[in-house]
Amino acid sequence: MSAPVRIRPVAPSRLLPTSPQPEDLAAHVAEFGPRPIVGSALIAELDRSGLVGRGGASFPVARKWLAVAGFPSGMAKPVVVADGVETEPASVKDRTLLALRPHLVFDGIQLAAEAVGATRAVLYVSRGGESLMAALAKAQRERPGGEVYVEITGAPTRYVAGEETAVVNRLNGRTARPSVVPPRPFEAGVGRRPTLVNNVETLAHVALIARRGAAWFRQVGTAGSPGTALVTVCGGVHAPGLREIAFGQTVGDTVEAAGGPTSEAGAVLLGGYFGTWIDARGAWPLVLDHEALRAVGASLGAGVIGVLPRSACGVAETDRIIGFLARESAGQCGPCHVGLPAVSELLHSVTLGRAGQRSLETLARWASEIYGRGACRHPDGATMLLRSALSVFADDAGRHARGHPCGASRRAPILPTPALPAGWR
């Protein structure tokens, strides 16, 4: 596999404004120009741009739009859903983008609606940010006439609520839990209509590609992973928070852009809580490119990079995250809602040094048995994280399992794990 070509190591700001002031419509038009009318021709342009979804699964955007636009549905016109449900505990990219540049997302929604022929649109955002909802409503009142009306709806803050079948279920009045596919949203979505669910950052990129074209989009990034992406850097760095990266830059470049490590880094959690641990030495030169990451069994996911100091305990960090993910199971599929709590309980006793030598073998077996057996990918994400922890922190986990937990396992957490799950409605 050839190494991706690094075109520009440092990302330009395409999505992130330099000012922390929310952009109103006048400022938005002054910055980007008016929204063009492109219609269904935009789908071919998106195909040429190579844009893939920024919600976590990196699915080609043009293919998704084609599936919705081309689905034979008779009288039922498609629905566009902008997915701004951001339940990854460390991630701030979607809410920040919505707060600072709401009109870029509204432009993307309109462009999507016009391209696939949708007559209904929903902007679906995590509840809890009531000021964000109010700001979005204000931005919406500024929109020009003649556009598809965008319903702004709040989602429960459950980890899987942004998964696209969970989105469709909630917008259909059910709880925000995933369902078995097929049918996928493009076949039977909101109101059983063909439904396009795109992450809000994805739609903001669409708004720029519609104005500037696919060739412009590809000026930055790698051939296989063009463009920029919003990434939240958290954990042991001097300046944690949101960064815009260009694909092709390394994990190390990105951590340095967040002020660098506060102390020697031991490991990096790449891709958030559905992600994988990578030893810091291996992570630093790793190029942010979908194919390069896939080659090492990793992914950028929804764009969270967590830095763990070498002095911290990776076993205890993973224990807390797995506990969080077990609590966040939708409670539908046995291997997830029975299996993950069992994993969590055993891993916790490993952390405390009370589990016994065989416990690591049991955890490894459970991880491989649970993988792939849920309706959604929640159990897959949790077990991938566990497997990477058992490998990257193997020495430390072995000491814990032999009854010698490290002192660091009792220190304050580096990565956040919200305690109390909210409801599902």
Add this chain to the structure above:
Amino acid sequence: MSLQPPRPPAGQRLRVDPILCKAHAVCAELFPERIRLDDWGYPIIDDRPIPPDLMPHARRAVADCPRAALRFAESTEPGVHSRGPD
């Protein structure tokens, strides 16, 4: 979806709907050649196509699932994880 599928030809695979399945474990009793249980009693299904000599057992397991969670899938039909979320 009919509860009694027309006799499917050999070469098909078994799939379980993980939301419907409530660990009755009937399938693993009827078709242990291809279905075993995890530590909590939920079925782990061998994804290989079923050869003709095992099809009677597979059909019985599908027909007798108390939750109608077990079914045949076309060998080209994607699994629950082939979807493309954003």
